[in-house]
Amino acid sequence: MIVTLLTDFGLSDTYAGVMKGVILARAPEVNVVDLTHDVPPQAVDEAAFLLDGAWRYFPEGSVHVAVVDPGVGTSRRRLAIFSGGHYFVGPDNGVLSAAIPEAIRGFRRPGEGYDARTISLPAGIAAVNIESQMILTQMISATFEGRDVFAPAAAHLAKGGSLSDLGPPVPELLTFPAFRALRVGNRIEGVVLRGDRFGNLITDIAAVDLPPSPVFTVAGRSLHLAASYAAADGPATIVGSSGLIEIAMPNGSAAVVLGAGAGDRVVAA
């Protein structure tokens, strides 16, 4: 059984390693896989977006733990969710939006940002507030519920334990809108969601939503679609690996060349 970890803990400290110790002490057969621990500190929205794009590549029954948690130590809920054959574990701040279908999360309106909002739990998805003292046997620190709450809960689920053992059902939870810009007529007004290591700028514009022969406008430049990184001879857009439009620069960084980054507007028309 697989437990994935997605946090903003970085790799310079032992926080991620300690979470693995807690999981393996309780569920020795588990395979713990790092999605990333380098989410920018407290960037709940980026973490939600990253999990959204990654969880489907893991087998059914996997447990996805996401801990980007500025509210640690407060009374916000601690969620465990079963949805789409996978488990999701983390704080109730939108970081687990991947567990909720896009149509239910709704869409950002042009001009709005990505803010988490409360939705009612949809049919077919189970979610509980983790609070069972049987699972969380140790003292719970005010600063590291990844270790004290979410890791033990994940180990419980990975061993085949039931969701309802963890705590009572919750009627609602926080989610981000779908990370996908709406097309209005032949125009999509999107934003850059994230820059990656190569300086590629990943937008919330889905390739399947594009109008015919789209031209992209970003940072005052007009860009066209290229078939591959190597086929572009300057900054260009490309269909990225999640089906979202990326802005790329062959053998260089689009982020640097365009002076653009997360939050910047990108229009396709």
Added chain:
Amino acid sequence: MIVTLLTDFGLSDTYAGVMKGVILARAPEVNVVDLTHDVPPQAVDEAAFLLDGAWRYFPEGSVHVAVVDPGVGTSRRRLAIFSGGHYFVGPDNGVLSAAIPEAIRGFRRPGEGYDARTISLPAGIAAVNIESQMILTQMISATFEGRDVFAPAAAHLAKGGSLSDLGPPVPELLTFPAFRALRVGNRIEGVVLRGDRFGNLITDIAAVDLPPSPVFTVAGRSLHLAASYAAADGPATIVGSSGLIEIAMPNGSAAVVLGAGAGDRVVAA
């Protein structure tokens, strides 16, 4: 069986990966867990502190390998220790201090730094100098005993091999004092041990040692205890996940705001 790794090798080179290859070639069933490979180069004291706070979260029988080793290739001892139901493997420079109880390691006096000193091996703890040619079958390089000595020794122990197969007992070893400031009357004079990724400053002041209603002085500022990161409205102290006092800044970096870092004095009174 679990082998943990704690080094200053970084993740840009293949050093950590190669250690895993050596371990898995000899003990295919082992689960190798990274504690961190980003200890500042040759910072033996920080590595010792990190291991001290992490090993207890792993199950009994785990093997903890720590390689921060400015003396690699010299005649310093190479230790394997059995203590508290866990194994510890690494150079004899204090990095394995976690294997020795705090009371035996002794305490830093106010005004002193953290320097490793030689102690006699206490009763109930076994330690050997790794030198058996049966275990270390290959040529030993002058620069990478993590691969040539410590990884094979860890694999041997993880497979259930005995400590005495690795080499002869040692009568003494180097340890750091307990990473815990002494309380004198109602006053504790501590230091910042380490900054973490969030800019939190982790001190050597244990929460259980605090006087009533403590006020903290650091970098010319007076700080008070907060119940959680979110409950603070400026730089504050908080009980960290290892029971040590941390200095934190909600949605920011205490290290930056206070201009403070490892080695700086913190007084609680």
Added chain:
Amino acid sequence: MIVTLLTDFGLSDTYAGVMKGVILARAPEVNVVDLTHDVPPQAVDEAAFLLDGAWRYFPEGSVHVAVVDPGVGTSRRRLAIFSGGHYFVGPDNGVLSAAIPEAIRGFRRPGEGYDARTISLPAGIAAVNIESQMILTQMISATFEGRDVFAPAAAHLAKGGSLSDLGPPVPELLTFPAFRALRVGNRIEGVVLRGDRFGNLITDIAAVDLPPSPVFTVAGRSLHLAASYAAADGPATIVGSSGLIEIAMPNGSAAVVLGAGAGDRVVAA
């Protein structure tokens, strides 16, 4: 069974984690080991050098996946190779040079750089072009063949699947010359291949090739061999863990002290 990963994806994105999901969904028993994901972006030569020095430490039957791939999405071949009892999987751009013996790859001439060239597949080594639709069941993106091609191919091989299932044999492939400077008389003209995290400069001069009592010239300085890092009292050369000469500075960075880095000339005479 072990699958190793060597990429330039970094660890801030979920690319490496997603590759693990794809592998484990198809081959749950596999042990996935990171060699490194921090190869400088698109530095195919450094990736080839790193794999060259690492794969031998893994057990026979291991599958080594290397994805540093500026040509992703183009028609360049996608290779799976069986050589020396190990499998190698990645694009046909030289990154898999480790699969080909040094004598066949040939040697760089003094003054030349490291450029990949086409060689005929030598006897005793099998290589195919990965193209079987049975293995690559999903849509193949233009930007992430690590996920869509190389991870499924690696899972197939790790489960004991045959090379020929993946696609037709290839008659030739790209390789870098051996990462080893030629000795001419009593003189070796080498280059710095890479700086590591400690500021050590790793050269392509093999210790076994050195003339007697060698003196090294780099960045206008004359250096001598030291027996260990600790035995040097200033910048010095040392026999590194792969048998290559490294330039090191005790308790400091040779790269900084000498102002030298990858590509710089080093002469031993």
